[in-house]
Amino acid sequence: MTTAPEQPPQGSLGGKTILISGGSRGIGLAIAQRAARDGANVVLIAKTDTPDPRLEGTIHTAAASIEAAGGRVLAFVGDIRSDETISRAVEGAVTAFGGIDVVLNNASVLSLAGTLDVSPKRFDLMQDVNVRGTFMLTRAALPHLLRADNPHILTLSPPLNLDPKWLGAHPAYTLAKYGMTLCALGFAAEFADRGVASNALWPRTTIATAAVANILGGEEMMRRSRHPAIMADAAHAVLTTPGRELTGQTIIDEELLRSRGVRDFSGYAVDPAAELMVDLYVDP
Template sequence: MNAALSETPLPGLAGKTIVMSGGSRGIGLAIALRAAVDGANIVLIAKTDTPNPRLEGTIHTAAAAIEDAGGRALPVVGDIRDDVTIARAVEAAVGTFGGIDVVLNNASVLALEGTLDLSPKRFDLMADVNVRGTFMLSRAALPHLVKAANPHILTLSPPLNLAPHWLGAHPGYTLAKYGMTLCALGFAAEFAAQGVASNTLWPRTTIATAAVANVLGGEAMMRRSRKPAIMADAAHAILTTGSREMSGQCLIDEELLRARGITDFEGYAVDPTAGLMPDLFLDG
C-alpha cells in the first residue's frame, strides 16, 4: 500500500467549490451530500431535468438534497458532451462562488457488450461522456484550479489492469474507463508543479446504484453490493488531503479508508449476510 494513503487529512470542505459531472443520483450524489455536510458549494452538470420513471431523482431533487444537507447547490442542466454546457458551468461556479477547488469527473456510460455487439453509436457515447467529458471539464476548470489553495481533480475510474480477462471482456467499455484514468494520471503529471492533485477512485465491491440494478445483475447483485456512502467517505478523505501530498494515484475505496483508520465496513453493506461482489477490473 502506498504510504501516501495515510497522510493526515486537512479540515473539511466548508466553503470549497466542487464542479461535478453527473450527480443526480448514485455515487455522485452521495459524494455531493457528504461534501454538503461540511458546507461545500456544489455545481452539478446533469441532463435529468424532469422525472424519469426508470431512474430515481433529477438535478433539481439533488440540488434540494444538497441544500438540506448544509451545502449550496448550483444545478446546471446540460450535457457533459457539450462544450457550451461545460463553459457555462465553470463560469457559473466562478461567478457565484469565486473560484473552483475541486473537479469531480463522475459522469459515465456503462455498456458491457463485446466488440461485435457494441454499436458504433454506443461506442461513441461512451467515448464522448467518459473520456472527452473528463478531459474537457478538467481542462475548462484548470485555469481556476491552479489558483486554489488545495486543488483536486478526482475521477471515478479504475486502476489500469492489463490482465487479458479484463482487456477481452468488453473492450469498448474498458477503453472508455481506462481513458478516464489516463486523463487523470496525465493531469497529475502535467500540473504537479502547480500543486494540482489528480487521482482516481474506484470501489472494491459493486455499489448499489441504478447501473448495478439495471445492467449488472438486478436485486441479487444489489444485495451483494455496498452503499454509495463508502465512496462518499473515501472521496471526502481524498479531497481533504493536501494536494501536494497525494496525486497520480489509482485509489480503491476500502484500501484508502483502512489506511485512514476505518476497520468496520459492515455498515456499508446493503446486506451484511450476503457475500460481496468485487467490482469490475479488480482481481483478488
C-alpha cells in the same frame, strides 16, 4: 439492523467549491451530499431534468438534497458532451462562488457489449462522455484550480488492470474507463509542479446504484453491494488531504479508508450477511 459505518478522521470541505459532472443520483450525489455536510458549494452538470421511471431522482431533487445537507448548490441542466454547457457551469461556479477548488469527473456511460455487439453510436457515446467529458471539463476548470488552495481533480475510474480477462471482456467500455484513468494520471504528471492533485477513485465492491440494479445484476447483485456512502467517505478523505501528499494514484475506496483507520465496514453493506461482489477491474 445495520450499524453506521465507522468514520475516519478527516478535514473539512467547508467553503470549497466542487464542480461535478453527473451527480443527480448514485455515487456522484453521495459525494456531493457528503461535501455539503461540511458546508461546501456544489455545482452540478446533469441531463436528468424530468423524472425517468427507470431512474430515481433528477438534477432538481439532487440539488434540493444537497441544500438540505447544508451545502450551497448551482444546477446546470445539460450534456457533458457540450462545450457550451461546460463553459456555462464553469463561469457560473466562478461568478457565484469565486472560484473552483475541486473537479469531480463522475459522469459515465456503461455498456458491457462485446466488440461485435457494441453499436457505433454506443461506442461514440462512451468515448464522448467518459473520456472527452473528463478531459474537457477538467481543461475548462484548470485556470481556476491553479488559483485555488489545495486544488483536486478526482475521476471515478478504475486501476489500469491489464489482465486479459478484463481486456477481453468488453473492450469498448474498458477503453472508455481506462481513458478516464489515463486522463487523471496525465493531469497529475502535467501539473505536479503547480500543486494540482489528480487521482482516480474506484470501489473494491459493486455499489448499489441504478447501473447495478438495471444493467449489471438486478436485486441479487444489489444485495451483494455496498452503499454509495463508502465512495463518498473515500472521496472526502482524498479531497481533504493536501494535494502534494496524494496525487497520481489509482485509489481503491476500501484500501484508502483502511489506511485512514477504518476497520469495520459492515455499515456500508446493503446486506451485511451477503458475500460482497468484487467490482470490475479489481482482482479478488
